[in-house]
Amino acid sequence: MLCDNCKERESIISYTRINNDEVEEVHLCQVCAEEKFKKEFQGYQNIIPQLENALKNIFKFTANSYNEEEDDIRCEYCGRSLSELKNTGALGCPKCYDSFGNEIKSYLKALNINLKYRGKIPKNSESYIYYNRKLEDLREKLDLAISLEEYERAAEIRDEIKTLKEDANV
Numbered sequence: 001m002l003c004d005n006c007k008e009r010e011s012i013i014s015y016t017r018i019n020n021d022e023v024e025e026v027h028l029c030q031v032c033a034e035e036k037f038k039k040e041f042q043g044y045q046n047i048i049p050q051l052e053n054a055l056k057n058i059f060k061f062t063a064n065s066y067n068e069e070e071d072d073i074r075c076e077y078c079g080r081s082l083s084e085l086k087n088t089g090a091l092g093c094p095k096c097y098d099s100f101g102n103e104i105k106s107y108l109k110a111l112n113i114n115l116k117y118r119g120k121i122p123k124n125s126e127s128y129i130y131y132n133r134k135l136e137d138l139r140e141k142l143d144l145a146i147s148l149e150e151y152e153r154a155a156e157i158r159d160e161i162k163t164l165k166e167d168a169n170v
Contacts, residue, residue, distance in 0.1 A: 003029035005036070075099040131168050135161065 003011045004027050011027035018024075028036060073082040076099060080092035085100055097104070138161045145154035 001027050003027060003032050005029075005032040073099070073103075131164070135164060138164065 001011050003009050006029060009029035009031065011029055013030075013033045014025060014027045016023060016025050074080065075092055075096045077095035078092035080096055082100060082103060085091060085096070085103075091097065091100070138157055142154055142157040142161065145151075145157055
C-alpha cells in the first residue's frame with residue numbers, strides 16, 4: 001500500500017486518526033512518518049529523540065529485508081523461522097513464544113505496548129502487587145529521567161525508590 005502523504009513510497013506504519021466522530025486510517029512511509037511526528041510533537045524537544053529512536057526500532061523490526069541470521073533462529077517444535085514470523089506476524093505454535101520471546105518483547109517495546117496487567121487483583125495480594133507496580137513505575141521513571149539527562153529528577157526518584165523499599169522492609 002502506498003503512503004497516503006507522498007503517494008510514492010510503500011507505507012510501513014498505519015494508525016487510526018479520530019477527529020470528532022470521524023474515523024480515518026492513515027498509512028505512511030518511514031520518511032513521511034518521521035516528518036509528521038516531528039511536526040506533531042514540535043515543542044516537546046525532549047521527547048523527539050526518544051520518538052525517533054522508537055520509530056527506528058519499529059522500522060528495523062518491521063522491515064521486510066532478508067536477513068540470514070533470522071532464518072537461523074527457528075522454533076524447535078514447529079520449525080518456523082524469525083523471518084517468517086516478521087513477514088506474517090503469526091506464530092506457528094505455542095512453543096514459538098519460547099523461541100522468539102525476546103524478539104517479540106523488543107517488538108512490543110518498540111511499539112510502546114504495555115506488557116503489564118493493570119486489571120483487578122485479589123484483596124489478599126493487593127499490598128504486594130501495589131508495591132511491585134509502584135517500584136516498577138518508579139524504575140521506569142528513573143530510566144526515563146536518566147535518558148533525558150534530568151539528573152536532579154533522577155536523584156529524587158532514586159530517593160523515592162529507597163524510601164519505598166525501606167517502608168516495605170525489603
